[in-house]
Amino acid sequence: MTGNSSNTNTSPVDVVIMAAGKGTRMKSKLPKVLHQLAGRTLVQHVVDTATALSARQVTVITGHGADEVENALNTSTSCSGQLVLNFVRQEPQLGTGHAVQQTVPVLRDDGIVVVLSGDVPLTQADTLQQLIAACAGNQLALLTIDFADPSGYGRIVRVGDAVQAIVEQKDATNEQRRITEVYSGIMAVPAAQLKTWLARLDNKNAQGEYYLTDIVKFAVADGVPVVAHKIADACQVAGVNSPVQLAELERAYQHRLARQLMEQGVRLADPARLDVRGSLQCAQDVSIDVNCVFEGQVTLGEGVRVGANCVISNATIAAGAVIHPFTHIEGGKPGSKDAVEVGAGALIGPFARLRPGTKLGAEVHIGNFVEVKNSTLAKGAKANHLAYLGDATVGERVNYGAGSITANYDGAFKHRTIIEADVHIGSNCVLIAPVTIGAGGTVGGGSTLTKDTAPLALTVARGRQISIPNWKRPSK
Ligand code: UD1
Ligand code: CA
Numbered sequence: 001m002t003g004n005s006s007n008t009n010t011s012p013v014d015v016v017i018m019a020a021g022k023g024t025r026m027k028s029k030l031p032k033v034l035h036q037l038a039g040r041t042l043v044q045h046v047v048d049t050a051t052a053l054s055a056r057q058v059t060v061i062t063g064h065g066a067d068e069v070e071n072a073l074n075t076s077t078s079c080s081g082q083l084v085l086n087f088v089r090q091e092p093q094l095g096t097g098h099a100v101q102q103t104v105p106v107l108r109d110d111g112i113v114v115v116l117s118g119d120v121p122l123t124q125a126d127t128l129q130q131l132i133a134a135c136a137g138n139q140l141a142l143l144t145i146d147f148a149d150p151s152g153y154g155r156i157v158r159v160g161d162a163v164q165a166i167v168e169q170k171d172a173t174n175e176q177r178r179i180t181e182v183y184s185g186i187m188a189v190p191a192a193q194l195k196t197w198l199a200r201l202d203n204k205n206a207q208g209e210y211y212l213t214d215i216v217k218f219a220v221a222d223g224v225p226v227v228a229h230k231i232a233d234a235c236q237v238a239g240v241n242s243p244v245q246l247a248e249l250e251r252a253y254q255h256r257l258a259r260q261l262m263e264q265g266v267r268l269a270d271p272a273r274l275d276v277r278g279s280l281q282c283a284q285d286v287s288i289d290v291n292c293v294f295e296g297q298v299t300l301g302e303g304v305r306v307g308a309n310c311v312i313s314n315a316t317i318a319a320g321a322v323i324h325p326f327t328h329i330e331g332g333k334p335g336s337k338d339a340v341e342v343g344a345g346a347l348i349g350p351f352a353r354l355r356p357g358t359k360l361g362a363e364v365h366i367g368n369f370v371e372v373k374n375s376t377l378a379k380g381a382k383a384n385h386l387a388y389l390g391d392a393t394v395g396e397r398v399n400y401g402a403g404s405i406t407a408n409y410d411g412a413f414k415h416r417t418i419i420e421a422d423v424h425i426g427s428n429c430v431l432i433a434p435v436t437i438g439a440g441g442t443v444g445g446g447s448t449l450t451k452d453t454a455p456l457a458l459t460v461a462r463g464r465q466i467s468i469p470n471w472k473r474p475s476k
Contacts, residue, residue: 011137014111014191015050018099019043019118020063020090025242031065033118034072035246038253039277039295042240043069044076045121047085052125053114053132057084059106060118061099063091069118095209096185097201100194109192112137115212117185119239122249127236128188134229135188140219142166143186144228145237153182154213156228163226166213170206181230183213184237193224269308283319297334307349315340315354318362324349332356343379361396378421390414391433395421401445403428420455 023032033043040048043060050058062069070087077085088102100115107113112135114128127143134141142163144156154166155176166183167176197215205211219226231237235252238245258271261280267287268274275293283302292306295313300306304317307325314331317323321342327349332338338356342348346364357374360366364377367384375392383389385402391414392406404425406417415433419425423437426445437443438455447461 011190012056012108012111013053013114013132014107015053015055015058015114015116016100016103016107017043017046017050017058017060017116017118018096019069020061020066020093020099021119022064022093023119023241026240026246027243031069032240033069034065035240036277037121037240037246037250038257038275041072041076042121043073043118046116046118046123047073047077047083049123049125049128050114050116051083053128055083055114056108056111057086057106059086059088059103061088061090061102063089063093063099066091095203095207096212097198097210097214100212101198101201101210104195104198107191107195109195111191112188113191113194114188115186117239119241120185120237121240122238122253123186123236127231127233128186131186131188131229134227135190137190139190139225139227140193140216141188141227141229142216143184143237144181144230145184145232145234146180146230147182147234148180150180150182151177155179156181156183163216163228164220166211166216168205168207168211168213181228184231185239186237187212189215193219193222278313289325296331297339301344310349314338315342317342318344318346320345322347324352326350327352327354329354329358330356331358338374389417392417392419392431394419395423395439397421398423398425400425401427401429405430407432 019033026032026035034041037045047058060073066089073085077083086106088106090099090102112132131141131143152169154168155172156163157165157167157176197218200218201210201214203210216226238249240246240249254275257276258268258274261282262268262271265284266282269289273290274288278296280294281299285303286300288306289308291309293311297314298312299316301317301319303320306323309325310323310327312329314334315329329340331340340354341359343360343362343364345362346360348366351368352366353371355373358372359376361377361379363380365382365384366372369386370383371388373390375389377394378396380396381394381398383400387400387403388405390406390408398419407430408414417431417433418436420437420439422440424442426443428446429443430448432450435449436452438453440456441453442458443449444460447459449461453459
């Protein structure tokens with residue numbers, strides 16, 4: 001690695017993200033950079049990395065699927081506030097140099113421009129910080145890497161140690177093609193100089209494209225030092241061109257994240273069988289069995305155990321709770337009333353389903369094939385088997401019998417069911433909302449309730465049982 005990382009840089013950073021390319025090899029209608037990796041679009045990863053660099057502005061160059069890409073980024077970044085996000089369009093796409101030329105009107109002269117690609121999602125912010133330090137506001141810094149098979153990439157041509165040029169595969173001599181150090185597609189460059197060099201580009205090369213990489217020649221000619229910051233981690237510069245590459249980078253990302261979790265003390269039954277598509281915060285002594293998927297924002301409190309094959313999105317699970325296998329927890333927007341909360345020491349599943357707006361108190365039990373939606377269950381309430389609770393408020397210690405349901409929807413409106421503390425609902429009851437079951441009451445199995453019940457009352461609302469002794473069935 002060469003470079004001048006001792007030079008502390010104070011210039012503002014302006015990020016340019018190239019995202020105009022078509023992505024033919026994805027064989028998809030969706031623009032390439034809108035494919036998802038770990039629950040975020042590829043280009044969103046790059047924008048988030050720019051945010052981590054405290055970039056002053058981010059300019060995304062769009063072309064193929066420009067409207068879709070711009071809408072997606074506007075929607076996903078509108079909540080994060082401070083970042084200035086610009087779009088410039090490149091139509092037609094005449095090469096990477098032509099792409100960056102489109103950003104000239106929005107680039108300020110005092111910045112360091114960091115050029116990234118919308119399809120290279122896993123570059124780490126600290127790597128880019130080092131590249132920016134190498135640029136130091138007055139040098140051209142290239143992120144490079146050695147590849148055993150460098151074919152297809154631009155080669156770093158040096159004379160002695162000094163970088164002289166980047167030569168594209170199709171323009172390279174046989175001798176140059178043997179160079180294994182390649183340009184990653186990422187550079188940090190002083191804005192004012194970048195502008196003068198962009199103005200000098202031509203397309204007289206094997207591909208008839210305007211190559212951004214030609215600015216290296218101009219830097220050398222102008223006496224501006226060109227430094228290569230070489231890294232070893234190929235994932236950080238790997239682009240996504242095909243579904244196979246997308247899946248490979250997804251695994252690389254998940255592997256990195258699983259390691260981080262284990263380093264914090266989280267016990268993963270198998271780090272290769274964990275998928276986090278968002279953020280997963282874990283307190284001490286959390287254990288997670290195989291094949292679990294976490295989406296959005298999930299928080300697991302101290303000692304939480306998650307069984308195999310659970311899918312958990314946007315939920316806060318308090319200390320000591322156990323999520324048994326095959327449980328699906330689907331919270332709504334993080335931080336909203338629809339996020340799911342599971343109280344301390346609660347036991348959920350196996351095969352439980354918690355939908356948006358479920359709030360469970362401490363020591364609640366939700367058993368197999370129980371669905372809960374937009375409902376609050378207070379401490380110690382239990383619904384252990386085959387039941388539905390929708391739009392319900394359930395008091396402490398309530399026991400909700402097998403097969404019982406809240407009929408919360410009349411075809412037009414949703415209504416609430418209130419089950420006060422210490423109520424016992426028998427099996428196979430239908431509670432037709434709106435309805436309130438008074439505290440301490442008991443509802444006989446098989447009842448269909450349409451009216452409120454008084455506290456402590458036993459309510460039975462079903463056909464009375466009759467028996468005809470020695471009854472003979474009809475016969476032929
Ligand atoms: C480029 C580099 C090459 C480097 C390689 C690393 C040039 C000329 N060559 O290769 O040295 O080794 O990246 O992957 O820069 N794009 C546009 N508009 C265009 C062309 C491309 O926005 O007109 C975008 C693409 O969508 C992509 C990025 O720029 O995100 C890089 O383009 P790509 O064609 O993959 O790179 P190469 O030109 O092959
Ligand atoms: Ca190309």
